[in-house]
Amino acid sequence: MRNIIFIIIIFLLFSCDKGVEILSPEKLNDGINVSTTNQHNIDSVLIANLNNDIANGEFGNIHSFLVMIDNELIVEQYYRSGSRDKIHFIMSVTKAFTSLLTGIAIEKGYIDSEDQYMLDFFPAYKSKEKDSRKHQITIEHLLTMTSGFDWDETTYPIDDHRNSGYEIERSENWLISSLDLKMDTIPGTKYVYCGSNCVILSEIIRATSKKDIADFAEKYLFKPLGIKEYKWYKKNGIFEAGGGLYITSRDMLKFGHLHLNKGIFNGNRIVSCNWIDQTFSPYIETDKPGFHTGYYWDILRSEDGLLVYFRGGRGGQAISIIPDLNMIIVITADNRKKPQSLAPLMERITRIHQDYKLKTNNSIKL
Numbered sequence: 001m002r003n004i005i006f007i008i009i010i011f012l013l014f015s016c017d018k019g020v021e022i023l024s025p026e027k028l029n030d031g032i033n034v035s036t037t038n039q040h041n042i043d044s045v046l047i048a049n050l051n052n053d054i055a056n057g058e059f060g061n062i063h064s065f066l067v068m069i070d071n072e073l074i075v076e077q078y079y080r081s082g083s084r085d086k087i088h089f090i091m092s093v094t095k096a097f098t099s100l101l102t103g104i105a106i107e108k109g110y111i112d113s114e115d116q117y118m119l120d121f122f123p124a125y126k127s128k129e130k131d132s133r134k135h136q137i138t139i140e141h142l143l144t145m146t147s148g149f150d151w152d153e154t155t156y157p158i159d160d161h162r163n164s165g166y167e168i169e170r171s172e173n174w175l176i177s178s179l180d181l182k183m184d185t186i187p188g189t190k191y192v193y194c195g196s197n198c199v200i201l202s203e204i205i206r207a208t209s210k211k212d213i214a215d216f217a218e219k220y221l222f223k224p225l226g227i228k229e230y231k232w233y234k235k236n237g238i239f240e241a242g243g244g245l246y247i248t249s250r251d252m253l254k255f256g257h258l259h260l261n262k263g264i265f266n267g268n269r270i271v272s273c274n275w276i277d278q279t280f281s282p283y284i285e286t287d288k289p290g291f292h293t294g295y296y297w298d299i300l301r302s303e304d305g306l307l308v309y310f311r312g313g314r315g316g317q318a319i320s321i322i323p324d325l326n327m328i329i330v331i332t333a334d335n336r337k338k339p340q341s342l343a344p345l346m347e348r349i350t351r352i353h354q355d356y357k358l359k360t361n362n363s364i365k366l
Helices: 004-016 044-055 091-107 124-127 139-143 165-169 174-179 196-209 211-227 247-259 273-281 343-350
Strands: 062-071 073-076 245-247 298-301 307-313 315-321 327-333
Touching: 004 307, 044 062, 044 073, 044 343, 062 343, 073 245, 073 247, 091 196, 091 211, 091 245, 091 247, 091 273, 091 307, 091 315, 124 247, 139 196, 165 196, 174 196, 196 211, 211 247, 247 315, 247 327, 315 343, 327 343
Parallel strands: none
Antiparallel strands: 062 073, 062 327, 298 307, 307 315, 315 327
């Protein structure tokens, strides 16, 4: 009997979770300043518990978890198949890149303004299109998911032929299929999450700059940010501008940092402060209560009332910016088979900052 008890005790001792160490981020020559949680106002118990819960699968198949506070990367954790050098499929976080690249194209003079009409860039369609509502679609309508297209990619599974996204994906020419979409509402009046808006924007960038969106990004965004490793999915020469980008977690962080710093990265201005302000201006309420859309970013308040700019992607990808805490959070994951809301994880991450309670009443009213 004693031997059995002894074996059970030994088993329990070795099977108990001993915790996952929080490693200090590495200083690399990539434009990211690093520090440690000890040098910032971080609750060490909360961050340790959170790290262990992520490692133990409480939030599903998380691959990476990064936090930047006050312009310094203080948490850089990788789990399971995630690693610092691995490019990750960021799904719909890609939309935020397409949004920023559209702003750069406007500021470089390739596009006149966000008020320019979509069909101005496709004269063959403009001359034959009979629905007057489609003639009213502007760049801004595409950026705010208010184009008015007849579209539904939420009611049915992603691999169901009734899913609009699936139908476009199966087509041989994503641009033609997108421009051929029927209209449902007057542009600017209703939010409908529609991936074809992004495809059209990317082809407007190509038509005006004579560069596809990947080459345009390489010149005007990726090189200035020091992004060297990436991949962008395309089909028959047309890029998936709504969800086809692969980059590293640290490069996602740089992108978020660029937005928090009003268009400046490492002292270099990449896009104007005005464009960032427009990007984060609440344009219309989305299909989620309490959420508004800017230019492909969700604008919301956390449970504690903090202003949050959020861009998520299927499977658990996210960049979250909390201006009041000067904080950026990056998550990558693969929860596609068992979808999970990121909200509980994001709330717990936000609360590791010991100043969060002091900031909860300072958010703007949406």
